[in-house]
Amino acid sequence: MALLPRRGRIIQWFTLFVTLVTFGLTLHLPAHFLYRHPGFQFETNLPWISSPSIRYHLGVDGISMWLVVLTGFLAPLGVLASWTAINHRTKEFYFLFLLQQTAMIGVFVSLDLFLYYAFWEMTLVPMAILIAMFGRDRGTEAAIKFFIYAFLPSALLLVAIVWLYAQTGTFDFVRLQEILAQNPLPAQALFWASLAFLLAFAVKVPIFPLHGWLGDAFSEAPTAMAMVLAGKLGLYSILRFNLGLFPAQSRQVAPWMIALAAIGVLYGALVALVQKDMKRLMAFATLSSLSFCTLGIFCFAVSGLDGAVYQILNEGVSVGALLLLLGFMYERYGTYEIATYGGLAKPMPRLATLFVFTTLSLIGLPLLNGFVAEFLILSGSFPGHVRWVAAATLGVILSAAYMLWMVQRVFYGSESGMVADLKVADVGFREQIAVWPMAVLMLLMGVASPYWIRAIDDAVVKLSAPAPAPELGIGMAEKP
Amino acid sequence: MMQVPQVYRILPEVLLTITGVLLMLIEPVMPAGMNRKLMGYLALLGVLAALIASVWQLGLPPGTAYYGTVQTDAFSVFFHVLICSIVLVALLIALDVFDAGKEKPAEYFPLVVFGAVGMCLMSSAVELLLVFISLEISSIATYILAAIRKRTGKSPEAGLKYFLLGSFATAFFLYGIALTFGATGTTNITEVAAALTDSATPGFAGLAVAMVLIGLGFKVSAAPFQVWTPDVYEGAPSPVVALMSTGPKVAAFAVLLRILFSAYPQLHLHWELLLWIMAALSMTVGNLGALRQQSVKRMMAYSSIAHAGYTLVAFTAVSSEGIAAAMFYTATYAAMNVGAFAVISHAGGYDDRLVSVADYRGLAYRSPLLGGALAFFLLSLIGIPFTGGFFGKFYVFAAALHSGEVWLAVIGLVNSGVAAYYYLRLLMSVYGKPADDAPVQLIPRLKGSLTLALLLTVSATFILGIFPGRILSMARAGAATFTAVIASNK
Numbered sequence: 001m002a003l004l005p006r007r008g009r010i011i012q013w014f015t016l017f018v019t020l021v022t023f024g025l026t027l028h029l030p031a032h033f034l035y036r037h038p039g040f041q042f043e044t045n046l047p048w049i050s051s052p053s054i055r056y057h058l059g060v061d062g063i064s065m066w067l068v069v070l071t072g073f074l075a076p077l078g079v080l081a082s083w084t085a086i087n088h089r090t091k092e093f094y095f096l097f098l099l100q101q102t103a104m105i106g107v108f109v110s111l112d113l114f115l116y117y118a119f120w121e122m123t124l125v126p127m128a129i130l131i132a133m134f135g136r137d138r139g140t141e142a143a144i145k146f147f148i149y150a151f152l153p154s155a156l157l158l159v160a161i162v163w164l165y166a167q168t169g170t171f172d173f174v175r176l177q178e179i180l181a182q183n184p185l186p187a188q189a190l191f192w193a194s195l196a197f198l199l200a201f202a203v204k205v206p207i208f209p210l211h212g213w214l215g216d217a218f219s220e221a222p223t224a225m226a227m228v229l230a231g232k233l234g235l236y237s238i239l240r241f242n243l244g245l246f247p248a249q250s251r252q253v254a255p256w257m258i259a260l261a262a263i264g265v266l267y268g269a270l271v272a273l274v275q276k277d278m279k280r281l282m283a284f285a286t287l288s289s290l291s292f293c294t295l296g297i298f299c300f301a302v303s304g305l306d307g308a309v310y311q312i313l314n315e316g317v318s319v320g321a322l323l324l325l326l327g328f329m330y331e332r333y334g335t336y337e338i339a340t341y342g343g344l345a346k347p348m349p350r351l352a353t354l355f356v357f358t359t360l361s362l363i364g365l366p367l368l369n370g371f372v373a374e375f376l377i378l379s380g381s382f383p384g385h386v387r388w389v390a391a392a393t394l395g396v397i398l399s400a401a402y403m404l405w406m407v408q409r410v411f412y413g414s415e416s417g418m419v420a421d422l423k424v425a426d427v428g429f430r431e432q433i434a435v436w437p438m439a440v441l442m443l444l445m446g447v448a449s450p451y452w453i454r455a456i457d458d459a460v461v462k463l464s465a466p467a468p469a470p471e472l473g474i475g476m477a478e479k480p
Numbered sequence: 481m482m483q484v485p486q487v488y489r490i491l492p493e494v495l496l497t498i499t500g501v502l503l504m505l506i507e508p509v510m511p512a513g514m515n516r517k518l519m520g521y522l523a524l525l526g527v528l529a530a531l532i533a534s535v536w537q538l539g540l541p542p543g544t545a546y547y548g549t550v551q552t553d554a555f556s557v558f559f560h561v562l563i564c565s566i567v568l569v570a571l572l573i574a575l576d577v578f579d580a581g582k583e584k585p586a587e588y589f590p591l592v593v594f595g596a597v598g599m600c601l602m603s604s605a606v607e608l609l610l611v612f613i614s615l616e617i618s619s620i621a622t623y624i625l626a627a628i629r630k631r632t633g634k635s636p637e638a639g640l641k642y643f644l645l646g647s648f649a650t651a652f653f654l655y656g657i658a659l660t661f662g663a664t665g666t667t668n669i670t671e672v673a674a675a676l677t678d679s680a681t682p683g684f685a686g687l688a689v690a691m692v693l694i695g696l697g698f699k700v701s702a703a704p705f706q707v708w709t710p711d712v713y714e715g716a717p718s719p720v721v722a723l724m725s726t727g728p729k730v731a732a733f734a735v736l737l738r739i740l741f742s743a744y745p746q747l748h749l750h751w752e753l754l755l756w757i758m759a760a761l762s763m764t765v766g767n768l769g770a771l772r773q774q775s776v777k778r779m780m781a782y783s784s785i786a787h788a789g790y791t792l793v794a795f796t797a798v799s800s801e802g803i804a805a806a807m808f809y810t811a812t813y814a815a816m817n818v819g820a821f822a823v824i825s826h827a828g829g830y831d832d833r834l835v836s837v838a839d840y841r842g843l844a845y846r847s848p849l850l851g852g853a854l855a856f857f858l859l860s861l862i863g864i865p866f867t868g869g870f871f872g873k874f875y876v877f878a879a880a881l882h883s884g885e886v887w888l889a890v891i892g893l894v895n896s897g898v899a900a901y902y903y904l905r906l907l908m909s910v911y912g913k914p915a916d917d918a919p920v921q922l923i924p925r926l927k928g929s930l931t932l933a934l935l936l937t938v939s940a941t942f943i944l945g946i947f948p949g950r951i952l953s954m955a956r957a958g959a960a961t962f963t964a965v966i967a968s969n970k
Binding site: 049052089092117118119121122124125128129132133139140143144147148151152154155156158159162163165166 | 844855874877878890893894896897898904905909947948949
C-alpha cells in the first residue's frame with residue numbers, strides 16, 4: 001500500500017478492491033455454516049508464542065459470524081463514502097482504514113484471550129489517528145479523549161486476563177470456559193475479574209454513564225470511521241466474554257446493568273432531542289439504541305439475546321446508512337447544523353427518500369429491521385423487569401420523536417437560505433451504490449429475520465442457560 | 481573442563497578499548513582537511529567487532545576469569561549484545577550531527593567507546609569493586625558527553641548537574657560495598673551470598689543493600705532519586721541523550737540484577753519492599769510529571785523514569801520469570817527509546833530547534849518517514865500490541881501477577897493508561913495539521929546513517945512485538961544463571 005503512488009484514485013480503487021474481496025471471503029462463512037453445531041467453527045489453531053502459551057486461535061460461532069460479515073459488508077461502503085470526502089493524505093487514510101478493519105475482524109474471530117486483547121487494543125490506534133487527522137476542528141481533543149477513555153479500562157482488562165492466565169495456565173477461550181465452569185476459583189476474585197472485563201467493554205459500547213467520549217468522537221470522526229465507532233466491539237465482547245466466561249457473575253450485575261441500560265435509553269433519547277448538530281444527534285441516538293442491546297443481553301432470555309445481537313447488526317447497517325447520507329450532505333453544504341437546512345427534499349429528492357427510509361428503520365417501523373430487534377428485546381426482557389423495561393419502551397417513542405423531528409426540520413418546510421442559494425446535485429451514482437445495498441438489507445432483515453436469527457440462536461441458547469449459583473452472594477441478588 | 485584463555489572473557493572490552501585508544505591517537509595525525517567522519521566509521525567498526533565478539537562468547541563454557549572478577553555467561557552476553565547494539569545505533573545517530581566540524585570528534589567518539597567499555601564490564605563483573613570501577617568508567621564518559629556542547633548554555637549546566645549528583649550517588653554505592661565487606665568480609669558477589677547464609681548480621685547487610693539501591697537507583701533514574709533526569713536530558717545534546725537514557729541504564733539494571741539475585745538473595749524480603757516502593761513511586765512520579773511537560777525532551781525524561789519503574793516491577797516478582805521479564809523490558813525499552821531520540825535528534829537538527837510538543841505539529845506531513853517512525857515508537861512506549869513495548873509490559877506484569885503482586889500490577893497498568901495521554905499528545909501533534917501562522921521548520925533531509933539507525937530500531941521494536949519468543953528465551957537463559965540461588969530461597 002505504501003508503494004502506491006499518491007496520484008489519482010489508484011489508492012481508492014485498490015482499497016475498494018481489497019475490501020470487496022474481503023467481503024466476498026466473509027460471505028463464505030454463512031454459506032458453509034453448520035447449524036445446530038455446538039462450539040466454534042472454521043477454527044484455526046496455531047502456536048504463536050510458546051511460553052507463555054499464546055496461540056493463534058481463531059473461530060466463529062453464530063454471533064461472531066454475522067459480525068464478521070457485517071464488518072466485511074460495511075468496509076467497501078465506507079470506502080465509497082470516503083471517495084471524495086477524503087481528499088488529502090489519502091494514502092494514510094486508507095492504510096489506517098484497512099488496519100482498523102483487520103483489527104476489528106481480529107477481535108471478532110479471536111478465541112485466544114491474549115490474541116483478542118492484542119486486536120482489541122489495535123482497534124484503538126488507527127481510529128484515534130484518523131479522528132485526529134480527519135476530524136473537523138477539534139479532532140485532536142476528541143481523539144485523545146476517545147483513546148484515553150478506552151485505554152484506561154483496557155489496562156484493567158489486561159490485569160484480569162493475565163490473572164486468569166496465572167490461575168488457569170491458559171489463554172484459550174474454550175479451555176477457560178471449561179475450567180471456569182467447574183468453579184475452581186474464589187468467587188470474590190472472579191467477580192472482580194468479571195467486573196474488569198465488563199468495565200473495559202462498557203466503555204467501548206458505551207453504556208451510560210461511560211459515554212463521555214461518544215459525542216465528540218462521533219461528531220469528529222470521518223464518516224467511514226463513525227460507522228464502526230460504537231457498539232459492535234463492546235457488545236460482542238460482553239456477550240462472548242462476560243456471559244461466556246462469567247455467567248454467574250454476569251447475573252449478579254444484571255439488575256444494575258438493566259437499570260443502567262434503561263437509563264441510557266431514556267437519557268440518550270432525551271439528549272438527542274435537543275441536539276442542534278445532526279451528527280451529535282446521531283451519537284446520542286446510538287447511545288439510546290445500543291442501550292437496548294444491553295437491556296437484551298442482561299435479561300438472559302433467548303429472545304432478548306437474539307434481539308440484542310440483531311440490534312447490533314441493525315445498528316451497523318442503519319446508523320451506517322444514515323451516517324453515509326449525512327456525509328453526503330456535509331460534502332455538499334459543509335455543515336451538520338440542523339438549523340441551516342430546510343426544505344432539502346425539493347433539490348435532493350433521492351437523498352430525502354433514502355434518508356426517510358433509513359430513519360423509519362431506525363425508529364422500528366414494522367417490516368424493517370429495527371422493529372424485529374426491538375420487539376425481541378422488549379418481549380425477552382419484559383417478564384423479569386417490568387418497570388425498567390416499561391421506562392425503556394418510552395425510548396422507542398422518543399426515538400420516533402427526535403428522528404422524525406429532525407427529518408421534518410431538514411427536509412421539509414420552506415427552503416432555507418443555504419439550501420436555496422447553494423445549488424447542488426442530488427446523490428450520484430457512486431453514492432447510490434453505497435446506500436442502496438444497505439436499504440435493501442434493512443428490508444430483507446425486516447421480513448426475513450429467521451435467516452439471521454437461526455445462526456444466532458445456536459450460540460445464544462448456551463448463554464441463556466441458567467448458570468450455577470455463585471458460592472458467595474456478592475452484589476445484589478435478583479428480586480423475584 | 482576445557483581451559484579458556486582468560487582474555488577471551490573480556491574480549492569485547494579489549495576490542496573497545498583498542499578502538500578508543502586508536503581514535504584518540506589518530507585525530508592529531510589526521511590532515512587538517514580530512515573528513516572527521518572517518519573517526520565515526522572507525523568507532524562503528526570497533527563496536528561492531530565487540531558485538532560480534534560478545535555473540536562469539538556465547539560459545540564459551542560459562543566461567544570466571546582474572547581471579548573470579550569477571551564472569552561470562554548467558555546473562556553477561558545478553559547485556560553485552562544489548563549494550564553494543566545501543567552504542568552502535570547511538571553512533572549512527574551522532575555521525576551526521578558531529579561531522580560539521582562544530583564539535584571535536586576526537587572527544588566525542590572515544591568517549592562513547594570508553595563509555596561502552598564501562599557498561600559492558602558492568603554486566604560481566606562479579607567483584608563489587610570491579611563493578612564500581614566499571615560504573616565509574618561509564619559514568620565519567622557520560623558526564624563529559626552531557627557537557628560536550630560547550631558553547632551553548634544548557635549543555636555544560638546539564639553536565640555539571642549530572643556530574644555532581646552522579647558522583648554523590650556513586651559514593652552511596654561505594655559505601656554499600658564497604659558495608660558489605662564489613663558484614664561479610666568479602667566483595668566477591670558469590671562469596672557474599674555464601675557468607676550471608678551462615679553468619680550474618682542482617683541489619684548491617686540490609687543497610688548495605690539499601691546503599692547499593694540508592695546508588696543504582698540514581699543511575700536508572702528511579703524515584704525518589706530521579707530529580708536530575710529532566711534537567712540533564714533537556715540540556716544535553718539529543719544524540720547523547722539517546723545513548724545515556726538507555727546504555728548506562730541498561731548496564732545499571734544488569735548490575736542491580738546481578739547484585740540482588742547473586743549477592744543478596746537471602747535478603748530478598750528486605751529489598752523487595754524497597755523495590756516495591758521505588759517501582760510504584762517511579763511509575764507514578766514519572767507519568768504524572770510527564771503529563772504537564774511542554775518540552776518533548778523533558779517529557780521523554782519523565783517517561784524514562786516511568787519505564788525504570790516498570791522494569792523494577794519485574795524485580796519485585798523475585799522469580800526467574802521476573803528476571804527474564806526485566807531483561808526483556810530493558811531490551812524493548814532500549815530499542816524504542818533510542819529510536820525515539822533518533823527522530824528527536826534529527827528533526828531538531830544541530831541546535832535542537834524543535835523543543836515543545838507544539839513544535840512537532842505536522843512533522844508527519846513534512847517528513848512522513850520520520851513522523852511515522854516517531855509515531856511507531858510512541859505507540860510502543862504506550863504499549864500497544866504488535867510492538868515491543870506491549871510484550872515488555874506484558875511479561876513484566878505477568879511476572880508480577882504470578883508472584884501475587886496484584887496491587888503493583890494494577891498501579892502499573894493504570895499508570896500506563898495515564899502515560900498514554902502524554903504520548904498521544906505528541907503523537908497527535910505529529911499527525912495534526914500544522915497551524916497556519918507557525919513558521920515552517922525545515923527538516924533536514926534523511927541521511928543514510930540515520931535511516932539505518934531508524935531501520936534498526938524500528939525493526940527491533942517490531943520484531944520484539946511480533947516474535948518475542950527468541951529474545952525471551954535468550955533472557956530466560958540469562959535468568960537461568962540465578963535460578964539455583966532463587967530456588968534455594970523460596
